[in-house]
Amino acid sequence: MKHNIRRCGVLMHPTSLPSKHGIGSLGDEAFQFLDLLEKTSVSLWQILPLGPTGYGDSPYAARSSFAGNELLIDLKSLAYDGYLDVEDVLFNPGFPSERVDYGMVRSFKEPLLEKAAHEFLAYAEPEELASYQSFVAENAWWLDDYALYQVLCRHYNDSRWFEIWPEELRLRKAAALKKVQKEFSNRLDVIKVQQYFFFTQWQSVKIYANTHGIQIIGDIPIFVAPDSVDAWANRHLFKMDKEGRQTVSSGVPPDAFSDEGQLWGNPVYDWKAHQKEGFAWWIKRIQKTLETCDIVRIDHFRGFSAYWEVPQGEKTAMNGSWVEAPGKELFAALKQALGDQLPIIAEDLGVITEDVEELRD
Template sequence: MRYPNRQKQRKCIIVTTMQHLQRQCGLLLHPTSLPSNLGIGSLGDEAMAFIDLLKQAKVTLWQILPLGPTGYGDSPYAARSTFAGNELLIDLKTLAYEGFLEIGDVLVHPSFPRNRIDYSMVRSFKEPLLKKASDAFLALADSKHKEAYASFCKENAWWLDDYALYQVLCSEYNDSRWNSMWPKDLTLRKPAALKKATDTHKMEIERVKVQQYFFFTQYKAVKDYANANGVSIIGDIPIFVAPDSVDAWTNTRLLKMDKDGMQTASSGVPPDAFSSDGQLWGNPVYNWKEHEKENFAWWIKRIEQTLKLCDIIRIDHFRGFAAYWEVPQGETTAVKGTWVPAPGEKLMAALKQALGDQIPLIAEDLGVITEDVEQLRDSNNLPGMKILQFAFNLENGKLDTTNAYLPHNCQYNSVIYTGTHDNNTTQGWYNELDGVTKDKVRRYLEAPDDQVLWQMIRVLMMSASQYAILPMQDLLGLGSEGRMNVPSTCGQNNWSWQLHSLDIDMWRIDRLRGLIEIYGRIGA
């Protein structure tokens, strides 16, 4: 990894300090992780209460993960749609208040696990109730609701119609692998087959649309409440779409797929010090020539739609806009892949022309970062990411003081994290370090073992980075039991961490607020 010159960075920090640029603090918590006695977090009272907590701590940013409906593995980064919302986030209590469920439907529920989401159990409980609420809405909704629903369907028909049919077909054939398990005519989207399926499943399709209406209506209420209380939401976009998604099914021309809808190449990352085989992600890669022909219309829609849900967008694997690791289909590892250039500059120019020069994006620029990636990021004035846990990789037992992730090297135009959803919690990370590295961490922070976590948070706040963000687990001081995800695994615990309660020790809120105030991260 290339690290910028330390002297140059310090010079930049002096300039930005003189300009009195605003700095903010954020917490990272996906809505699924909000506390709930119904098995999974939702867009109801708990979301509003979390925003109240942020306001109390003077935190002005709430970072979430992608909001799309998840499939196998329940990863938010492998959603069945890049435009739809995750139906499991719909708040059942709100539907009961509105008269589309009985209060008993919400009060009588299974005994769900504490601190971890059992997605299978949640689906078994929640999906029948969402179906019941959808049917009640279609039968009982008043004229105001029906007009709003009709307007929603009309405005979103360009993605909603395909998504609703896709979800119904996934249920019909008990499989989302549209290119290998569905009838050929549906795989190839033959008009007659699509019309027949649509006519046959009208009621089921309508239910999917109603549930999307529920999701977006509830989410809008949450976002409006956040913004009204001085909290901006940082959303997230995975650079690639899932192979078993409506995006792949309806946009084969924009992906490297053959005439039968089968991938000819997959995405991944090359072998490195952590994996001799690299990582084979399996996502289809883009046919960028086709995107250019359409002036990147699909990407423009994608960014535009996401900006309706959040105030700032983090683009995962941003380096793939400069070049991405392409692996021929059929390979079982990523070893035989190659770097393939991508038209990032043309894409960014098209986005600016359509959406304006100041698109609020964050570039996830972790991993193998080359000069062309840095040029693409910096020429578009996008903040990159700095991970504090990555700052203490020793070289021959010595701390590299020029490491770009060390707080004293961070520039203003960056986002600094203790760790992300893919990292261990900071306490878990520190507990697993070897003795030599622990000593360097303690010396850098001038802290004993029991104060390392809070000193990490303190130097995070003190850095020059525009945004300083810590996962909720770090505020709570959790160890490895609070980890959200282990990359390149499909473990049962991935994406399942859940906060038990928002009744958090007041000293934690007070201490965080004190750091925000003393280091000037109070926002505008």
């Protein structure tokens, strides 16, 4: 990316695109938005994270760092492909236009997405089915765990795997996981098909953006949600006890904005474990994000130099401490794996000290 060119960009999460179905989608409204950007010489579209949201529906507390939010899938495209009826798409239960009512959207869209996935599995053309099978094989390293996690969240009606789920599933005992895979094989396939729908549609949006001179700025939250497949499937990469419960949490210290600081509650990385594995999880995370966008903004970048760690059980972030992180080593590993010219934007919010600026530079 040339640094001597000034460019204009707009921040707009796809959920905010105007839609008849209660939430923005990757259909006509996304392409119309891109046409508007091109017409007004806006060459950067900054989005927030695209992951499937959990409790609170914040894109910064997604259930997966790798999956896409199924609620963004365009129903009209699925009807056009023959996986939904036209009547399904025309019905509108009267969504609010000024905000997304996630409960209402889920009640409307989830049954239709499930129906479309079943139709796809039953009637997709051989070529399309082969494309889907390739997607599943290429993404099995995250998709298998994500599908399992979503099935279990629905089965127990709760994503708090560390509190609600039985021990054998909480701790991912092989026999228990195999039993779930066998018992819910059809549901697992449905979730995988929906991810195929999402990434197929998003890729069309990205290609359209790029061919019209627009680059997409993606977003990576530095931490993962406690109730996420990332935490459940990678307990050894976080500071957790042998039962899978956090021993410390993330946050920020007291400052001009908050006398008590901010207690975020995310699991904190066990950086020694990441170093031992050559930062493989982070390399995959950045690589996967760069498949969906052109430039990556990393949220809370200062946390790669040092982060605020709060003992579990504290009610505020006041009694935390700064803990150093191996940021230089991490970015050296990323550059070695993904190339020298990493298109990364470092967020500069927070207590920015000399060591953070040095790491950024």
